Amino acid sequence: MKLVDKFTLWFIGVIVVTTPITSYICLNNIERKIDDVEIARLKTVNIKAAARMTDGSSVNIPRDASFTTFTSLPVLPADSFRIRKDPDPDGNHKSLESRLTVSTFMTINGKAYEVTTSSYVPASRQILNAILDTVAWKLLLIIICVAVSARFLSQHILHTLRLTMKKIHNFDLKKKITFPQTNTTEFKELNTFLKKMTDQAVEEYTAVKQFSENASHELQTPLAVIRGKLELLSETNIDECQATLLADMHHAIEKLSKINRSLILLSKMENNEFAVTEHIKFCRVAKDVLAAYEDRLEMKNIEVKRELDKNIQLRIHPVLADMLMNNLLGNAIRHNVQDGMIHIILKQQKLVIKNTGLPPETPPEELFERFRKSNQCSDSVGLGLAIVKQICEVCDFKVSYRYKAPLHILQVDFCPESVINEAEQDKFETAAVVTA
Structure with missing residues (x-):
């Protein structure tokens, strides 16, 4: 995942987590502010109603109150006013309004009265629905803005980092590199x-x-x-x-x-001095190397069985291709026996060279190490298979060795991720043993 995508998901995650918390806080604040304003208004209505009654004028219900009542009391209570809020005045549990009642205790014309005024305010559910609608659009807008702005900023702020990564990816030990300028x-x-x-x-x-x-x-x-x-x-x-x-x-x-x-x-x-720029016909290289080794094969009277497919295209440096085939075939001849046999199989996916010889005394996993030699030939310097392994690593091939009496089998997979057909492989080995 790209860095900008990780930042985008992180910011969106933070927004999604914090939005419910902020919405709850916003709901409480709005509800409290509405209640405070309405309570103050109802207190004013009570005072105005009491003043009219004191003057002896007719008590009219003010336009800004739902209804106002006067209740005579024997004595004034200790509290000057009381507030009561009924969230479900209709009793149907679906009301969108709450009834807010403010009672003011005062003396009018020498008598104790309770002046009560009621009004309706939006219920919590109604406020919450309005907040959720707003938050939903706000959240969608923030996510879109974050995603778009992150891509925009990535093109500018992270452009230098991408250039640096490209420089490192193409780094060559033969020359120094210059990195882009940045103010970050x-x-x-x-x-x-x-x-x-x-x-x-x-x-x-x-x-x-x-x-x-x-x-x-x-x-x-x-x-x-x-x-x-x-x-x-x-x-x-x-x-x-x-x-x-x-x-x-x-x-x-x-x-x-x-x-x-x-x-x-x-x-x-x-040191990667053999750069690969094009494909070559490896089948032609194999035929040329076989032709060059005909004299050595005749000296040891070695029978050669060939199964070379045509038009085998490989992405490998020509020098490395020649060295790979020379070392593999030279190794098969050097460690062979008099009147022995070599079986060469070349296909688009692999190269297999099988040869007769004495059973190995060196563990197979050590044969590709430098200066490791088998017991068949004392003239070997122990670097042939090490060179083969290094060539395969440079070209992203995979080389392996196994012994299945009486054959030594060296296999180079040109496509290491492909699955080898074991039945086909056993068929080749059986045919080679019969021939030997």
């Missing part, structure tokens, strides 16, 4: 903090990137020198034992160089 204190403090934080992140990223690039470049130079010296040394007169040592050294150097390249690649993917 809270937004100004937020932009200052975000500016400081993003600038520091860009500076730290630039420093780490420069260090890794410089380290990679400087490391390749001595590796190349050592590789050249070993080649020169291998051309001299050496015995079999020395040749074995040189071969081991050369293999270690190649492995170190491969580790260096893989770590640099992982660092670039973690």
